Amino acid sequence: MSSIPGELLIDQGPPRPRGDWTLEHHAALRRRIGETRGAAVGTPESLAEIAALDTAGAALLAELTGAERLAGIDDWAPQLPAERRALLRAVGEALLRCEPPAAQRSHPLRGPLADIGRRMEDIGHQQKQLLGFIGRVLATLATSAWRPRRWRLTSVVAQIHQTGLDALPIVALLTFLVGAVVAFLGATVLRDFGATLYTVHLVAYAFLREFGVILAAILLAGRTASAFTAQLGAMKANEELDALRTLGLDPVALLVLPRVVALTISLPILTFVGMLSGILGGAMVCLVALDISAAQFLAILERDIAIQHFLVGMGKAPLFAFVVAVIGCLEGFKVSGSAQSVGEHTTSSVVQSIFMVILLDALTALFCMEMGW
Amino acid sequence: MVNEQVDDGFRPLIRVRDLENRFGSHVVHQELDLDLERGEILGVVGGSGSGKSVLLRSIVGLLRPSAGRIEVFGEDLQQLSASARSRVERRFGVLFQRGALFTSLTLAENVALPLIEHAGLPRSEAEALARLKLALAGLPGKAATQYPAELSGGMIKRAALARALALDPEVLFLDEPTAGLDPIGAAAFDRLLMTLRDALSLSVFLITHDLDTLYTACDRVAVLAQRRVLVAGPLESVAATDEAWIHDYFHGPRGRAAENAARTA
Numbered sequence: 001m002s003s004i005p006g007e008l009l010i011d012q013g014p015p016r017p018r019g020d021w022t023l024e025h026h027a028a029l030r031r032r033i034g035e036t037r038g039a040a041v042g043t044p045e046s047l048a049e050i051a052a053l054d055t056a057g058a059a060l061l062a063e064l065t066g067a068e069r070l071a072g073i074d075d076w077a078p079q080l081p082a083e084r085r086a087l088l089r090a091v092g093e094a095l096l097r098c099e100p101p102a103a104q105r106s107h108p109l110r111g112p113l114a115d116i117g118r119r120m121e122d123i124g125h126q127q128k129q130l131l132g133f134i135g136r137v138l139a140t141l142a143t144s145a146w147r148p149r150r151w152r153l154t155s156v157v158a159q160i161h162q163t164g165l166d167a168l169p170i171v172a173l174l175t176f177l178v179g180a181v182v183a184f185l186g187a188t189v190l191r192d193f194g195a196t197l198y199t200v201h202l203v204a205y206a207f208l209r210e211f212g213v214i215l216a217a218i219l220l221a222g223r224t225a226s227a228f229t230a231q232l233g234a235m236k237a238n239e240e241l242d243a244l245r246t247l248g249l250d251p252v253a254l255l256v257l258p259r260v261v262a263l264t265i266s267l268p269i270l271t272f273v274g275m276l277s278g279i280l281g282g283a284m285v286c287l288v289a290l291d292i293s294a295a296q297f298l299a300i301l302e303r304d305i306a307i308q309h310f311l312v313g314m315g316k317a318p319l320f321a322f323v324v325a326v327i328g329c330l331e332g333f334k335v336s337g338s339a340q341s342v343g344e345h346t347t348s349s350v351v352q353s354i355f356m357v358i359l360l361d362a363l364t365a366l367f368c369m370e371m372g373w
Numbered sequence: 374m375v376n377e378q379v380d381d382g383f384r385p386l387i388r389v390r391d392l393e394n395r396f397g398s399h400v401v402h403q404e405l406d407l408d409l410e411r412g413e414i415l416g417v418v419g420g421s422g423s424g425k426s427v428l429l430r431s432i433v434g435l436l437r438p439s440a441g442r443i444e445v446f447g448e449d450l451q452q453l454s455a456s457a458r459s460r461v462e463r464r465f466g467v468l469f470q471r472g473a474l475f476t477s478l479t480l481a482e483n484v485a486l487p488l489i490e491h492a493g494l495p496r497s498e499a500e501a502l503a504r505l506k507l508a509l510a511g512l513p514g515k516a517a518t519q520y521p522a523e524l525s526g527g528m529i530k531r532a533a534l535a536r537a538l539a540l541d542p543e544v545l546f547l548d549e550p551t552a553g554l555d556p557i558g559a560a561a562f563d564r565l566l567m568t569l570r571d572a573l574s575l576s577v578f579l580i581t582h583d584l585d586t587l588y589t590a591c592d593r594v595a596v597l598a599q600r601r602v603l604v605a606g607p608l609e610s611v612a613a614t615d616e617a618w619i620h621d622y623f624h625g626p627r628g629r630a631a632e633n634a635a636r637t638a
Contacts, residue, residue, distance in 0.1 A: 087572030337522025340477030
C-alpha cells in the first residue's frame, strides 16, 4: 500500500479526483475543491482513479457530487467495487440525515443583557433554594433527633475526623502566623503612643471575638465545603443519590445530616485551637520584640479580658459551621452529570460559603455592638 | 498513508504472546496468545470477570502488562518513545464500555477534538466532519449540539463509536458496543460495522456478549477462559469445541436462537 497524495485534476473537462482521498490530505483537497467553483463530478469513470478513500475523503467527494447522488451511487456507478460503493452510499445517506447547524444571529447587546438577567435570576433562585434546603435539613434533624437509633454515629465521627482532626495542624499554623502579624501591627502603631502594652489586648480581642472563628471558618469553607460538594456531586453524577431514593433512603438524612452535625462539632474545636494558637503567636512577638514576658502576658489577659469575648467568638462557630456544611452539600446536589458541572459547583460552594461567613460575621458584629456585648 | 511496517502483509496486525497480567496476587491472564489479522472482525467472548477489558487495555497501552509481549503493527508499544507511541495510537479507535465521552463538550465537539488536535483541521470543518460521523453512527442531526448528560445510553454508545472513528483508524477496539442498544439499533450497528470494515479495510477487536453480533459480523471468535485464550477460530469450529463453558455459551437457549436467526437471515 504505497501512498499517493490525493489530488483533484481540474485542468481539462470536469474535475477528476485521483490518489488517496484520506484525512491526511484533507486540507489540500479542500483547497482544490474551493478552486473548482462548483463544477460537478458526475461520471463513473471520474471516480475510478481514487486509490484510498476514507470517510473524510468521501465527505469531500460529496461536495463535488452532492450528497443525493452519492447516496444513489449504485444507480450511476455500478462498476465501482462493492466496498467502495457501500462506503460512498453510507456517507451520502449520513450526509442527507445531518442538517447544518442553525445559524444564530442576534443583536450584539442582547447577549450581555440576557446574561446579566440570567445571573440575577440565578442569584435569587439560589437563595431561595438555600433557604428551602436549610429548612429541609432542620426538619430532618428534628425528626431524627428523637430517635437515637437513627443517629449515624460512625458516619459523624468519621466526618469529624476528616473535617476537624485533619484540619487542626493547618488551622493552628495559620492562626499562629496571623497572631504574630497582628501583634507586629499593634506594636508598630501603639509604640507612638507609648502604649505597646496594649498589644496584648489587641491580640486577645481580635482572636477571641473574630479572627479565631473566622479564620477557622474560611479554612473549613475552602477545605471541607469543596470536599462535600465534590463527594456528593460525584455521587449525583453516578446516579447514586437516585439509587438511595429508590431504596427508600433519604439522602439528606443519610449523607447531609452527618456532615452538618460533624461540622458543627468540628468548627468550635478548630475555633478554640485557632484562638489559643493565635494568642500564642501574639505572645511570642510580645516576648521577642516588646519584652513582655509570658507571665506578664497571662496576667494582663486574666485581669483585663472578660470571658464574654470568648463566648461571643465561640457562639458564632456552630452557626458558621452549619452554613458552610449546608452550602457545600446543596451545591453537591445541584451537580448535573458533567465534569464541568462538578468544577463549577465546587467553585460556587467555596465562594458562597466564604461570602456567607463574612456576611454573617459582619451582621453579628453589628448586633453585638448594639447589645453592648 | 505513510507506514513503513505495512510491507510485511503476512504478519498479523496485533500479536500478543505469553501475556501475563496480575493485580497483586490475583492473576488475570497467564500465557495468553492472540492474533488479530488485517481486515478481520475478531469477536472476543468470555464470562464476566474473565479479563476481556483488561486484555483490551493492555493492547492499546493503557495498562502495562506484568509480562509478555504485545506487538502492534509489528512494534512493541512499550518500547516506543512517547511521540512514536502517539503516532501508533492515532491508528487506533477505541470505544469504551461506558462511552467515556467528554462530559463538558457537545457530541460534535467530542468527535471534532481529535480531528482538530491531530489532523489539524480548522474548527468549522472538523465539526462538519464530526456531524457526518455522528450521522454515520446513526444519530439524528440535532444530537450534535447536545451534551452527553442529555443522552440515552444507546445514543452515548453511538456517539462513542463516532469518536472512535474520528481519525479513520486502522484498528477499532470495541468494548461491548451493542450492550444497551435496542435490537434494531444493534442490528444496524452490526451492518455499519461490516460496511466500515469492507470500505475502510478496518480490523476490529470486538468484545461482546451479543450472540447475534458474533453470528452476523465476526470472522473469527476468541474465547477467553482460564486466564488465556482457550480457542480462537471461525465461529463454527469454536462452537464445536468440546469444553463445558463453550458448549453452554453457544448451545444454550440464547446461543441456539442466535444461530437459527443467522441461518435463516
